[in-house]
Amino acid sequence: MTERIKQIETIVREAGKKLLAQEVVVSRHKTKNDLLTENDILIENFIVEKIKRFDPSASVISEENYSRGSLSGRCYVVDPIDGTCNFAAGLTLYGIQIAYFEDEVCRASVLYFPKHDDVLTAIDGNGAYFNGVRLRVDHSQKAADGMLIISDYYGDVSVPMQKQFSLVEKLQPSFLKTRHFGAACIDFSLIVCGHALAYITYYSKVWDISPGLLAAKEAGCVYAAIDGSPYRYGESGLVVANSEENLKLILNAAKDCKIEM
Numbered sequence: 001m002t003e004r005i006k007q008i009e010t011i012v013r014e015a016g017k018k019l020l021a022q023e024v025v026v027s028r029h030k031t032k033n034d035l036l037t038e039n040d041i042l043i044e045n046f047i048v049e050k051i052k053r054f055d056p057s058a059s060v061i062s063e064e065n066y067s068r069g070s071l072s073g074r075c076y077v078v079d080p081i082d083g084t085c086n087f088a089a090g091l092t093l094y095g096i097q098i099a100y101f102e103d104e105v106c107r108a109s110v111l112y113f114p115k116h117d118d119v120l121t122a123i124d125g126n127g128a129y130f131n132g133v134r135l136r137v138d139h140s141q142k143a144a145d146g147m148l149i150i151s152d153y154y155g156d157v158s159v160p161m162q163k164q165f166s167l168v169e170k171l172q173p174s175f176l177k178t179r180h181f182g183a184a185c186i187d188f189s190l191i192v193c194g195h196a197l198a199y200i201t202y203y204s205k206v207w208d209i210s211p212g213l214l215a216a217k218e219a220g221c222v223y224a225a226i227d228g229s230p231y232r233y234g235e236s237g238l239v240v241a242n243s244e245e246n247l248k249l250i251l252n253a254a255k256d257c258k259i260e261m
Contacts, residue, residue: 004100005121008076008110011050012096015043016114019081019096026088035084040064043096044080051076063207071104071206071233079207082111083183092116095185097211109211111185120189120215128192128218135192135219137242143249146197146242148175149187157202157236159226163259164202170253188212188240192219197242198250200226204236216240222247226254 025038044064051060055076061069062078069075076098081087083094092115099109111120122128128135148171155161172178179196181187184203190196192215199216203209210233216223222244224230226237228251237259241247 005108005110005123007054008098008100008108009119009121011047012098012110012112015047015096016112018046019043020114024088035088036064037081037084037088040081040084044078047078047080047098061206063205071101073103075101077101077207077210082185082208086182093181093186094183097185099210099214106210106214109214111189111211111215120192122215122218124214128215130193137192137194137220139220139243141197141242143174143197143246144176146176148178149190149196149199150178150180151184151187151201151203152180152182154202157204159202159237159259163257166257167254167259170257171250174249184208184212188216191221191240191242192216198246199240200250201238202236204234206233209233209238224251227260228255
Protein backbone atom coordinates (compact mmCIF):
# COMPACT_ATOMS: atom_id res chain seq x y z
CA MET A 1 0.00 0.00 0.00
CA THR A 2 2.93 2.34 0.66
CA GLU A 3 4.01 2.24 -2.99
CA ARG A 4 0.44 2.81 -4.13
CA ILE A 5 0.01 5.89 -1.97
CA LYS A 6 3.34 7.24 -3.19
CA GLN A 7 2.08 6.88 -6.75
CA ILE A 8 -1.17 8.64 -5.89
CA GLU A 9 0.75 11.46 -4.20
CA THR A 10 2.92 11.87 -7.28
CA ILE A 11 -0.19 12.17 -9.44
CA VAL A 12 -1.88 14.81 -7.28
CA ARG A 13 1.31 16.84 -7.02
CA GLU A 14 1.68 16.83 -10.81
CA ALA A 15 -1.99 17.77 -11.14
CA GLY A 16 -1.47 20.59 -8.66
CA LYS A 17 1.38 22.04 -10.70
CA LYS A 18 -0.78 21.97 -13.81
CA LEU A 19 -3.64 23.63 -11.97
CA LEU A 20 -1.48 26.46 -10.62
CA ALA A 21 -0.23 27.17 -14.15
CA GLN A 22 -3.79 27.62 -15.49
CA GLU A 23 -6.07 30.62 -15.61
CA VAL A 24 -9.44 30.10 -13.94
CA VAL A 25 -12.12 29.56 -16.59
CA VAL A 26 -15.68 29.19 -15.28
CA SER A 27 -17.73 27.03 -17.63
CA ARG A 28 -21.21 27.12 -16.11
CA HIS A 29 -23.34 26.69 -13.02
CA LYS A 30 -23.62 22.98 -12.16
CA THR A 31 -26.41 23.86 -9.76
CA LYS A 32 -27.77 27.11 -8.37
CA ASN A 33 -25.05 27.08 -5.71
CA ASP A 34 -22.13 25.36 -7.44
CA LEU A 35 -19.82 26.03 -10.36
CA LEU A 36 -18.03 23.96 -12.98
CA THR A 37 -14.76 25.27 -14.38
CA GLU A 38 -12.83 24.11 -17.39
CA ASN A 39 -10.03 23.52 -14.91
CA ASP A 40 -12.09 20.80 -13.19
CA ILE A 41 -12.39 18.90 -16.46
CA LEU A 42 -8.74 19.33 -17.46
CA ILE A 43 -7.43 18.19 -14.08
CA GLU A 44 -9.89 15.30 -13.91
CA ASN A 45 -8.87 14.02 -17.35
CA PHE A 46 -5.19 14.33 -16.41
CA ILE A 47 -5.63 12.35 -13.17
CA VAL A 48 -7.81 9.64 -14.71
CA GLU A 49 -5.31 9.12 -17.52
CA LYS A 50 -2.44 8.82 -15.02
CA ILE A 51 -4.36 6.29 -12.90
CA LYS A 52 -5.22 4.20 -15.94
CA ARG A 53 -1.55 4.08 -16.90
CA PHE A 54 -0.26 2.67 -13.60
CA ASP A 55 -3.33 0.59 -12.65
CA PRO A 56 -5.22 -0.14 -15.90
CA SER A 57 -7.54 -2.81 -14.51
CA ALA A 58 -8.90 -0.62 -11.70
CA SER A 59 -12.06 1.46 -12.02
CA VAL A 60 -12.29 5.22 -11.47
CA ILE A 61 -15.12 7.30 -10.06
CA SER A 62 -14.67 11.06 -10.42
CA GLU A 63 -16.90 14.05 -9.84
CA GLU A 64 -17.41 15.49 -13.29
CA ASN A 65 -17.48 12.94 -16.13
CA TYR A 66 -16.91 9.64 -14.33
CA SER A 67 -19.43 9.95 -11.49
CA ARG A 68 -21.16 6.60 -12.02
CA GLY A 69 -19.59 3.36 -10.91
CA SER A 70 -19.08 0.82 -8.16
CA LEU A 71 -16.61 0.79 -5.27
CA SER A 72 -16.20 -2.97 -5.61
CA GLY A 73 -12.86 -4.44 -6.64
CA ARG A 74 -10.09 -1.84 -6.92
CA CYS A 75 -11.45 1.66 -7.38
CA TYR A 76 -10.00 5.17 -7.26
CA VAL A 77 -12.34 8.00 -6.23
CA VAL A 78 -11.26 11.42 -7.48
CA ASP A 79 -12.23 14.99 -6.71
CA PRO A 80 -10.19 17.03 -9.21
CA ILE A 81 -10.87 20.36 -7.48
CA ASP A 82 -12.55 20.15 -4.09
CA GLY A 83 -13.78 23.65 -3.34
CA THR A 84 -14.36 24.80 -6.91
CA CYS A 85 -16.24 27.95 -5.88
CA ASN A 86 -13.34 28.95 -3.61
CA PHE A 87 -10.90 28.25 -6.44
CA ALA A 88 -12.97 30.29 -8.91
CA ALA A 89 -13.13 33.19 -6.43
CA GLY A 90 -9.34 33.30 -6.10
CA LEU A 91 -9.25 31.82 -2.60
CA THR A 92 -6.61 29.31 -1.55
CA LEU A 93 -9.12 27.07 0.26
CA TYR A 94 -9.30 24.18 -2.18
CA GLY A 95 -7.54 20.92 -2.88
CA ILE A 96 -7.16 17.84 -5.05
CA GLN A 97 -8.08 14.52 -3.45
CA ILE A 98 -8.07 10.83 -4.27
CA ALA A 99 -9.27 7.85 -2.25
CA TYR A 100 -8.40 4.24 -3.06
CA PHE A 101 -10.96 1.49 -2.37
CA GLU A 102 -10.74 -2.28 -2.31
CA ASP A 103 -14.12 -4.06 -2.24
CA GLU A 104 -15.97 -0.98 -0.98
CA VAL A 105 -13.48 -0.29 1.85
CA CYS A 106 -11.38 2.87 1.69
CA ARG A 107 -7.76 1.73 2.06
CA ALA A 108 -5.77 4.89 1.31
CA SER A 109 -6.25 8.57 0.55
CA VAL A 110 -4.31 11.66 -0.43
CA LEU A 111 -5.46 15.27 -0.04
CA TYR A 112 -3.21 17.85 -1.68
CA PHE A 113 -3.35 21.62 -1.27
CA PRO A 114 -1.55 23.13 -4.27
CA LYS A 115 -1.31 26.74 -3.10
CA HIS A 116 0.52 25.69 0.05
CA ASP A 117 2.23 22.52 -1.25
CA ASP A 118 0.84 20.62 1.73
CA VAL A 119 -0.25 16.98 1.61
CA LEU A 120 -2.42 14.91 3.95
CA THR A 121 -2.17 11.13 3.50
CA ALA A 122 -3.84 8.20 5.21
CA ILE A 123 -3.54 4.42 5.04
CA ASP A 124 -6.19 2.18 6.57
CA GLY A 125 -4.76 0.81 9.82
CA ASN A 126 -1.49 2.71 9.46
CA GLY A 127 -2.27 6.30 10.43
CA ALA A 128 -2.72 9.78 8.96
CA TYR A 129 0.18 12.06 8.09
CA PHE A 130 0.48 15.77 7.30
CA ASN A 131 3.63 16.47 5.29
CA GLY A 132 5.02 13.21 6.64
CA VAL A 133 4.29 13.90 10.31
CA ARG A 134 1.90 11.46 11.98
CA LEU A 135 -1.29 13.00 13.33
CA ARG A 136 -3.24 12.11 16.46
CA VAL A 137 -6.12 14.22 17.68
CA ASP A 138 -6.32 15.33 21.31
CA HIS A 139 -9.31 13.56 22.87
CA SER A 140 -9.19 15.75 25.98
CA GLN A 141 -10.12 19.05 24.33
CA LYS A 142 -13.56 20.34 25.29
CA ALA A 143 -16.05 21.96 22.93
CA ALA A 144 -15.76 25.30 24.73
CA ASP A 145 -12.08 25.50 23.81
CA GLY A 146 -12.32 24.88 20.07
CA MET A 147 -14.09 25.42 16.80
CA LEU A 148 -17.04 23.68 15.18
CA ILE A 149 -16.87 23.57 11.38
CA ILE A 150 -20.05 23.52 9.31
CA SER A 151 -19.69 22.49 5.67
CA ASP A 152 -22.45 24.72 4.27
CA TYR A 153 -26.22 25.00 4.21
CA TYR A 154 -28.21 23.13 1.58
CA GLY A 155 -31.79 23.20 0.37
CA ASP A 156 -31.57 19.94 -1.57
CA VAL A 157 -30.63 17.41 1.14
CA SER A 158 -32.69 15.22 3.46
CA VAL A 159 -32.19 17.58 6.43
CA PRO A 160 -34.37 20.69 5.93
CA MET A 161 -32.40 23.93 5.86
CA GLN A 162 -34.27 25.41 8.81
CA LYS A 163 -33.20 22.43 10.94
CA GLN A 164 -29.61 22.96 9.76
CA PHE A 165 -29.84 26.53 11.09
CA SER A 166 -31.51 25.39 14.31
CA LEU A 167 -28.73 22.90 15.02
CA VAL A 168 -26.05 25.59 14.74
CA GLU A 169 -28.09 27.92 16.95
CA LYS A 170 -28.30 25.19 19.59
CA LEU A 171 -24.60 24.27 19.39
CA GLN A 172 -23.09 27.77 19.15
CA PRO A 173 -23.07 28.39 22.94
CA SER A 174 -21.16 25.13 23.49
CA PHE A 175 -18.26 25.86 21.12
CA LEU A 176 -15.70 28.64 21.06
CA LYS A 177 -16.56 29.54 17.45
CA THR A 178 -18.25 28.15 14.36
CA ARG A 179 -16.64 28.40 10.93
CA HIS A 180 -17.40 27.70 7.25
CA PHE A 181 -14.57 27.06 4.76
CA GLY A 182 -16.44 25.71 1.74
CA ALA A 183 -14.34 22.66 0.91
CA ALA A 184 -14.42 19.21 2.48
CA CYS A 185 -10.66 18.77 2.10
CA ILE A 186 -10.03 21.93 4.13
CA ASP A 187 -12.62 21.01 6.75
CA PHE A 188 -11.23 17.52 7.29
CA SER A 189 -7.62 18.72 7.34
CA LEU A 190 -8.40 21.25 10.06
CA ILE A 191 -9.99 18.73 12.40
CA VAL A 192 -7.34 16.09 11.67
CA CYS A 193 -4.53 18.59 12.36
CA GLY A 194 -6.16 19.72 15.61
CA HIS A 195 -7.25 23.22 14.54
CA ALA A 196 -10.93 22.37 15.05
CA LEU A 197 -12.75 19.92 17.31
CA ALA A 198 -15.83 18.92 15.35
CA TYR A 199 -17.29 18.97 11.87
CA ILE A 200 -20.85 18.73 10.57
CA THR A 201 -21.21 18.17 6.85
CA TYR A 202 -24.17 17.70 4.57
CA TYR A 203 -21.98 16.77 1.60
CA SER A 204 -23.08 13.33 0.39
CA LYS A 205 -20.79 12.44 -2.52
CA VAL A 206 -18.14 9.80 -1.96
CA TRP A 207 -15.45 11.96 -3.62
CA ASP A 208 -16.13 14.74 -1.10
CA ILE A 209 -16.17 12.56 1.99
CA SER A 210 -14.01 9.43 1.62
CA PRO A 211 -10.49 10.92 1.40
CA GLY A 212 -10.85 13.10 4.48
CA LEU A 213 -12.93 10.64 6.48
CA LEU A 214 -10.19 8.00 6.28
CA ALA A 215 -7.65 10.57 7.50
CA ALA A 216 -9.97 11.55 10.36
CA LYS A 217 -10.47 7.93 11.38
CA GLU A 218 -6.74 7.20 11.26
CA ALA A 219 -5.98 10.29 13.37
CA GLY A 220 -8.33 9.01 16.08
CA CYS A 221 -11.50 10.96 15.34
CA VAL A 222 -14.92 9.44 15.96
CA TYR A 223 -17.89 9.86 13.66
CA ALA A 224 -21.51 8.93 12.99
CA ALA A 225 -24.44 9.85 10.79
CA ILE A 226 -26.21 12.93 12.10
CA ASP A 227 -29.07 10.80 13.46
CA GLY A 228 -26.60 8.71 15.48
CA SER A 229 -26.62 5.67 13.22
CA PRO A 230 -23.46 4.26 11.56
CA TYR A 231 -22.48 6.50 8.66
CA ARG A 232 -22.74 5.17 5.09
CA TYR A 233 -21.41 6.88 1.98
CA GLY A 234 -24.16 8.70 0.13
CA GLU A 235 -25.95 9.98 3.24
CA SER A 236 -26.31 13.73 3.60
CA GLY A 237 -25.43 14.16 7.26
CA LEU A 238 -22.08 13.30 8.86
CA VAL A 239 -20.64 14.36 12.22
CA VAL A 240 -16.92 14.01 12.97
CA ALA A 241 -15.36 14.91 16.32
CA ASN A 242 -12.12 14.67 18.27
CA SER A 243 -13.82 12.80 21.12
CA GLU A 244 -16.85 10.74 22.06
CA GLU A 245 -17.91 13.54 24.39
CA ASN A 246 -18.04 16.15 21.62
CA LEU A 247 -19.66 13.71 19.21
CA LYS A 248 -22.43 12.98 21.71
CA LEU A 249 -22.90 16.71 22.31
CA ILE A 250 -23.68 17.24 18.63
CA LEU A 251 -25.78 14.11 18.20
CA ASN A 252 -27.90 15.00 21.23
CA ALA A 253 -28.42 18.50 19.84
CA ALA A 254 -29.42 17.02 16.48
CA LYS A 255 -31.91 14.77 18.28
CA ASP A 256 -33.35 17.77 20.13
CA CYS A 257 -33.76 19.50 16.76
CA LYS A 258 -35.61 16.40 15.50
CA ILE A 259 -33.10 15.86 12.69
CA GLU A 260 -33.64 12.57 10.89
CA MET A 261 -32.01 11.00 7.84
